[in-house]
Amino acid sequence: xxxxxxxxxxxxxxxxxxxxxxxGLTLVFGVxxxxxIAHGSFYALGAxxxxxxxxWFSGSGASPSLSLLAMLLAAIAVAILTAxxxxxxxxxxxxxxxxxxxxxxxxxxxxxxxxxxKLIWGANPYYVSEPYALFGNIDIGRQSYVGYDLFLVxxxxxxxxxxxxxLNRTRAGKIVTAVIHxxxxxxxMGIKVSRVYMVSFAVGIFLAALGGAFxxxxxxxxxxxxxxxxxxxxxxxIIGGLGSIEGAAIGAIIVGLARALAVHIMPVAELFSVYLxxxxxxxxxxxxxxxxxxxxxx
Amino acid sequence: MSFNSTxxxxxxxxxxxxxxxxxxxxxxxxxxxxxxxxxxxxxESFGIPAxxxxxxxxxxxxxxxxxxxxxxxxxxxxxxxxxxxxxxxxATKQVQELRNLYERDKVDVVVGYVGSGDxxxxxxVAEELKKFLILYDCGTPRIFEENNFKYVFRTAxxxxxxxxxxxxxxxxxxxxxxxxxxxxxxxxxxxxxxKDFMLSMANLYPNAKPAVDQxxxxxxxxxxxxxxxxxxxxxxxxxxxxxxxxxQAFILQSGPRGMFKKSQxxxxxxxxxxxxxxxxxxxxxxxxxxxxxxLMAPPSPLNTWWWELYSKANNVYPVQAPYRMxxxxxxxxxxxxxxxxxxxxxxxxxxxxxxxxxxxxWMSPAGKIRMALGNGQQAIQDxxxxxxxxxxxxxxxxxxxxxxxxxxxxxPPPSVKTEDWLKSGFAGAKCK
Numbered sequence: 001x002x003x004x005x006x007x008x009x010x011x012x013x014x015x016x017x018x019x020x021x022x023x024g025l026t027l028v029f030g031v032x033x034x035x036x037i038a039h040g041s042f043y044a045l046g047a048x049x050x051x052x053x054x055x056w057f058s059g060s061g062a063s064p065s066l067s068l069l070a071m072l073l074a075a076i077a078v079a080i081l082t083a084x085x086x087x088x089x090x091x092x093x094x095x096x097x098x099x100x101x102x103x104x105x106x107x108x109x110x111x112x113x114x115x116x117x118k119l120i121w122g123a124n125p126y127y128v129s130e131p132y133a134l135f136g137n138i139d140i141g142r143q144s145y146v147g148y149d150l151f152l153v154x155x156x157x158x159x160x161x162x163x164x165x166x167l168n169r170t171r172a173g174k175i176v177t178a179v180i181h182x183x184x185x186x187x188x189m190g191i192k193v194s195r196v197y198m199v200s201f202a203v204g205i206f207l208a209a210l211g212g213a214f215x216x217x218x219x220x221x222x223x224x225x226x227x228x229x230x231x232x233x234x235x236x237x238i239i240g241g242l243g244s245i246e247g248a249a250i251g252a253i254i255v256g257l258a259r260a261l262a263v264h265i266m267p268v269a270e271l272f273s274v275y276l277x278x279x280x281x282x283x284x285x286x287x288x289x290x291x292x293x294x295x296x297x298x
Numbered sequence: 299m300s301f302n303s304t305x306x307x308x309x310x311x312x313x314x315x316x317x318x319x320x321x322x323x324x325x326x327x328x329x330x331x332x333x334x335x336x337x338x339x340x341x342e343s344f345g346i347p348a349x350x351x352x353x354x355x356x357x358x359x360x361x362x363x364x365x366x367x368x369x370x371x372x373x374x375x376x377x378x379x380x381x382x383x384x385x386x387x388x389a390t391k392q393v394q395e396l397r398n399l400y401e402r403d404k405v406d407v408v409v410g411y412v413g414s415g416d417x418x419x420x421x422x423v424a425e426e427l428k429k430f431l432i433l434y435d436c437g438t439p440r441i442f443e444e445n446n447f448k449y450v451f452r453t454a455x456x457x458x459x460x461x462x463x464x465x466x467x468x469x470x471x472x473x474x475x476x477x478x479x480x481x482x483x484x485x486x487x488x489x490x491x492x493k494d495f496m497l498s499m500a501n502l503y504p505n506a507k508p509a510v511d512q513x514x515x516x517x518x519x520x521x522x523x524x525x526x527x528x529x530x531x532x533x534x535x536x537x538x539x540x541x542x543x544x545x546q547a548f549i550l551q552s553g554p555r556g557m558f559k560k561s562q563x564x565x566x567x568x569x570x571x572x573x574x575x576x577x578x579x580x581x582x583x584x585x586x587x588x589x590x591x592x593l594m595a596p597p598s599p600l601n602t603w604w605w606e607l608y609s610k611a612n613n614v615y616p617v618q619a620p621y622r623m624x625x626x627x628x629x630x631x632x633x634x635x636x637x638x639x640x641x642x643x644x645x646x647x648x649x650x651x652x653x654x655x656x657x658x659x660w661m662s663p664a665g666k667i668r669m670a671l672g673n674g675q676q677a678i679q680d681x682x683x684x685x686x687x688x689x690x691x692x693x694x695x696x697x698x699x700x701x702x703x704x705x706x707x708x709x710p711p712p713s714v715k716t717e718d719w720l721k722s723g724f725a726g727a728k729c730k
Contacts, residue, residue, distance in 0.1 A: 223339065263514075264523070
């Protein structure tokens, strides 16, 4: 019982930050049909920005609890500063071209951003562990967890619900849905598709940066943090179905639980477990768990 | 005195030729290719500090500002020229980069490689090209235990001594261990460290039993689940060879959960995270540095000079990677100068330099380096283990209760494979 509880908590904790990042990835794909390899780089930018902003907050003598707000602002700043530049300045020139070309363009972005972050922040690690202690420790069964880990679960739920509500219960969401179904018809109805693309891309980038910003207190922020996250995020969205919010949520939980189960029961199978689940899903549901089968346009 | 125009012309010609030769001599340099991680996950902890160390040291060499016996300008009067190459990108890329360094950049020697996989990939290529290669950092014992190289050298001990010295330290301090758990990265370095630690424990703690054995992937970053697994089974000791960002994240995440209070944590390669993490490193953690490096370096005028040189230029004290780079370049400099002397002051050939380096000894900031294994091409060196203690006054993690281990006590004897030596119960080890 204790083991099951530990696996559940560990799995959900791991799934929380992963969901936030994967949600951005799936949103960008759903609207713009871009498999954004550079998504992990925006995660890294969020982490670096949060590290800088929180350090500045701490230095100014502000209350430690405000560091959470600082991290949120850092993620927003990353999205505002980088998303329009990237989408309007680069990606839009490749719309309508082969999707593989867009993947290559985002891969080039990923390589460039790795160096850009190093040029801005250098190679030395940044630590922002102050927020990690904000919620103290919480005992669950015989395990003691850092409250911040569980706070991330709450944050992930809030973010997920907010995005779902925004897409399904607001006028802006309906416009985005219309663009997803047919950019041509949406455009003929007077919708500025390019603006929808830019805003959707910015939201996707914001989610990546948010994931990075709120993960920063738990890790050492340094070159290379973008690599691992993009691989595991792809596994999540493939399991859940590209472009599906529910899929990203379920995919993240499945990955989190599969990994936690393997770490506790058979540690050598940690990575294998995640990709085994992905392979099984692809065998039985090649389109992912939540993506509807679509008629092919001829 | 009669004027002889023909003679004057000849004198002028001879002077011109002489001047040309002098210019050529003045322009001749000693060219070194330095390969280390300049990007990616190993850059911050190893690659860039090592390159920073190379830069300040070579600058000091070129100005003749290093203390004796390193006080000749450059290498035997030749200015040292360096080509830096990023080690990131995988073994295949490194093989091509190595060829470029020799064939395009015409370097006299390549000094490089942090990753064991990269070392294993490039060593046979240098051998095939018959070019001088010095491995300065990577830890795998397989380089010389599974090969008989002529052109490849390694100027630092391989990884076996890290775990042997750690277990010897535990035994010397009478730290009771009935059950121990481990967390090591799931690649050559982590798996070798795990095996060496278990074999060393079997020698000195025959009744100790391994419990949790975690092998997260390199660069995992998130260790919440592994920490739960480690804490779910009581263990007297938790061993880890994690390094860089992985180690930093592990300490940041496990410290607040009380792991360091429940078990004695031993980290075999942790010195490089101390300056950055500061008081996040729990007191009493037993750490190694893969040599007597940084805060554990034995006091000497050479170490004091090196410490100040590096600290002044980089605003942080040197840790293991710059130390290993320094000992590599110092060994190369002395060998090349010795070969130069034997070559009547002329720039020595590659073979002459290799002959001089093979089996040689030299003093480094971390103590004496001896090319004692692998037919004189693999170094051994003394090492040290100690405990962390945060100094509020200095705002630094200090290391106390340091114990030094002789090289022959923690390294296998010549011609004995590491695994065989560990299984033999450290047969032939010479400990004081």
